[in-house]
Amino acid sequence: MNSQKTKIDKSSIQKSIAQYCKILRLPQVTDSFEEEALKASKTKLSYQEYLYTLLQHQVLVRTDNSINARIKKARFPFIKTLEEFDYSFQPKMDEKLLRELGNLNFLDKAQNLLFIGPPGVGKTHLAIAMGMKAAQAQKRVLFYTAENLVEELVAAEVSGKLNSFLDVMGRIDLLIIDELGYLKMTRPAAELFFKLIAKRYELGSVIVTGNKTFEHWGEIFADEVVAAAILDRLLHHSFPFFIQGKSYRMKNITGD
Numbered sequence: 001m002n003s004q005k006t007k008i009d010k011s012s013i014q015k016s017i018a019q020y021c022k023i024l025r026l027p028q029v030t031d032s033f034e035e036e037a038l039k040a041s042k043t044k045l046s047y048q049e050y051l052y053t054l055l056q057h058q059v060l061v062r063t064d065n066s067i068n069a070r071i072k073k074a075r076f077p078f079i080k081t082l083e084e085f086d087y088s089f090q091p092k093m094d095e096k097l098l099r100e101l102g103n104l105n106f107l108d109k110a111q112n113l114l115f116i117g118p119p120g121v122g123k124t125h126l127a128i129a130m131g132m133k134a135a136q137a138q139k140r141v142l143f144y145t146a147e148n149l150v151e152e153l154v155a156a157e158v159s160g161k162l163n164s165f166l167d168v169m170g171r172i173d174l175l176i177i178d179e180l181g182y183l184k185m186t187r188p189a190a191e192l193f194f195k196l197i198a199k200r201y202e203l204g205s206v207i208v209t210g211n212k213t214f215e216h217w218g219e220i221f222a223d224e225v226v227a228a229a230i231l232d233r234l235l236h237h238s239f240p241f242f243i244q245g246k247s248y249r250m251k252n253i254t255g256d
């Protein structure tokens with residue numbers, strides 16, 4: 001009789017724990033509290049150690065989920081990491097500086113990174129790698145090609161939503177603009193692009209990749225004055241990297 005009473009109590013306690021976990025949104029605790037309790041009694045864990053194990057697991061899973069959501073939201077075209085970058089292929093790259101930038105202090109100071117160079121030298125790779133570091137640090141990141149970004153700016157303007165789009169762009173922690181200069185912008189597009197850069201100036205970091213050195217930016221933006229104004233803001237607090245060398249895409253083809 002007594003043992004049945006204990007059994008009923010135990011199962012109703014378990015049900016209540018599961019329910020409380022649901023209210024508190026602790027699904028990992030729900031999944032593991034019984035199994036961990038058995039383990040704890042076998043390995044003689046203290047009450048605090050048991051609670052610690054449960055909460056730690058929950059926090060790790062939640063952090064992981066939140067990082068994955070940030071990576072997804074960033075809309076990277078592919079995933080690359082700083083650790084994967086082969087500095088021996090790019091011996092003139094300032095490895096120490098890149099690694100330091102990987103600590104993301106530049107984000108707090110709203111500094112910009114510019115990766116300029118010919119095709120296949122790792123510009124997009126490095127931009128994504130920095131974006132991944134930022135997403136892993138739970139920062140809000142957005143990846144755009146310059147072409148897509150201009151399309152969205154134009155669409156926002158046409159639908160009368162430019163200011164709210166610029167507000168959203170102003171609030172993210174890191175904006176990546178890939179392939180600037182691959183396509184020339186019309187003058188109205190360049191002016192919208194200027195508004196965006198001006199919005200983020202000294203407020204949030206931008207990473208730009210492009211194939212044109214700065215003296216040719218007038219050609220990208222259809223106007224020397226707009227180009228100078230954009231460049232001035234991007235460069236003011238920035239780390240420009242001028243990457244040279246052969247395309248990594250040809251690495252295996254050429255047999256290097």
Ligand SMILES: Nc1ncnc2c1ncn2[C@@H]1O[C@H](COP(=O)(O)OP(=O)(O)OP(=O)(O)O)[C@@H](O)[C@H]1O
Nearest residue numbers: 085086089090118119120121122123124125248249
């Ligand atoms: N130094 C490197 N170490 C490892 N992988 C590299 C390196 N450089 C480039 N790659 C790889 O080579 C491919 C091309 O690099 P990436 O896309 O970054 O080139 P890019 O400079 O952006 O070229 P494009 O101007 O054509 O867009 C990618 O798969 C990238 O991961």
Ligand SMILES: [Mg+2]
Nearest residue numbers: 123124178179
């Ligand atoms: Mg690229």
